[in-house]
Amino acid sequence: MAPTTIPAHVDDPVNAKILAVSEDRVQGFHREPLRTIAEQSEVELDTVITRIAAMLREGTIRRVRQTLMSTSLAPGALVAWRLPGERIKPAFEFMFREDPFSGHVVTRSTDRDTPGSDYKLWTTLKVPRPYDMEAHCRYLAERTGATAYKLLPAKKLFALGVGHVRRREIEPGDRTDEPGRVLDTEVVDLTEREWRVLTALKREFEPEELRPDPWAPRAQEAGETLEDFCAIAEDLTERNIVGRFSTFLEHYKQHRDGTRVTRYNALFHWRVPEGAEIRAGQEVGRHHCMTHAYWREGGPEFAGVNIMGVSHGTEKDRVLAHKAAIDEHLEAVGIPVEYTNVFWGGRSEIKPSEVSPFAYRDWCLQRGLDPEAMRA
Template sequence: MDITDRKLLNLIQSPFPMVDQPFQKLGEEVGISEQEVLDRLTELKRTNVLRQISAIFDTRRLGFKTTLVAMAYEPKQLHKAAMEINKHPGVSHNYAREGSYYNLWFTLAVPPEHDLEATAAYMSLKTGAIEQRIMPTKRFFKIGVNFDMVKKKGSSFNFSPDNVKSSEDKAASDKEAAESWNKAVPITEAEKDAIRGMQEDLELIPRPYDSIAQQLGMSTDELFALAKDFQ
């Protein structure tokens, strides 16, 4: 990777441009053409530096329940079990910890109508785990991390909505955030469809949002308006 690749990786982490031609916008900021942006991102994906470009939603605000799950497997079963666990749509951040009793750790999210403990127990049984332990999220302290690919360091941000308020206002808003971070907000069926569409890997084409909007039966401007409301 050269410095231009690193600058691009910084820019696409957040906030990603919600405009008709987002890759042209990125190119203007870096000083290269739209096509070069597309070519560079394609290569970064080919080499597994970049996994995907998509919207990230707060599962708790959508009514999902989340937990960290630790499972213990015989070493020879670990890889096969991990591949099976990965098939579940609510699984992310699945890591092996070889040498530990609990040697597979992953996060699990399930929709409101599903039981978190029952889901984890079923997965444990299906994959032949020796033992499993769930650690449901009780309080959230950090909701994101950005990696500065130019300076080669990371920075995180937490759920506090504002870091520049007076101490009294900040204390009140922190209390409100702490009490409401896992409260679901009502969403319509159309919004659910939009969320599904925006979670898909963004196509590396000049106007990627057009096809998403078309699949949802709305205009691109309507899609942008929904995305803004979600933020």
């Protein structure tokens, strides 16, 4: 008898049930995260493990990992880069392949010439203390030929939490009953022992590592007993350093079965009156179509925008309808939209930004940089 092929696409009903939980509903550290997914999705544990492993092997899921609240671990920023046209592609490759501290690497364009539309490469950046983001960006600009860059650190984040599978059913204007939560971006200091646990905790899982007790090998890797490893991870969760256990879908690229989770990736910009930033961010953040929302100061390069957020969709008109609903909502609650824009995502690669100061020092030495010269 021929072996049964395990479905690995998002539209399979069992996979959809699993993903509706595993994308974003397993918040914090769980000693048996796959069992938690099984219980919440009402799918047998063995099936959850088999299906997630199959989707990971097929590329439907791009990674399985325990996320960290990286804003608590290292100063970070969204960075917009201006480059000559012929330098965009090699700069993209360098940021993605050679810089472990750049996470999202995305080309972006606008529908017409607008303030900032000549900044066509966008990255997220984390540079662990005591090292300096400006020094890091100067090095990247020198290596890539960038003629200008704009650091856009988040002053506040607005909590969101709807996975891509559930987001596909959202109607324009759908939002939570309450405004989004406001999250600060203060960085905390960790001990060397805590960094060892975090380093083991955050590493991506290979399909073969998915098991009911996935942390036992990681505890051994960190030089801890399983009980101590879990206790430290739980303490880090209480301190808002550990995020969620998550299966990250490959939502930009075409899957092997020809499907895509989403096609359009839009970075929305709004300028609201000074003093209204937090309230506006909360109102944007309550809309289910948004995957991220931040208070970032765009400065004159981007017409003074101060609220930014990302939304995804399979149809461009649908993405714009979601944005129009947010614009209307802001006006309806008394927050004038003084300026707005959309930067559309093109080519995109995503990887977790490295946040360890030990890794940063090693990277500097590997590239012939003096780590002391890269300090703040």
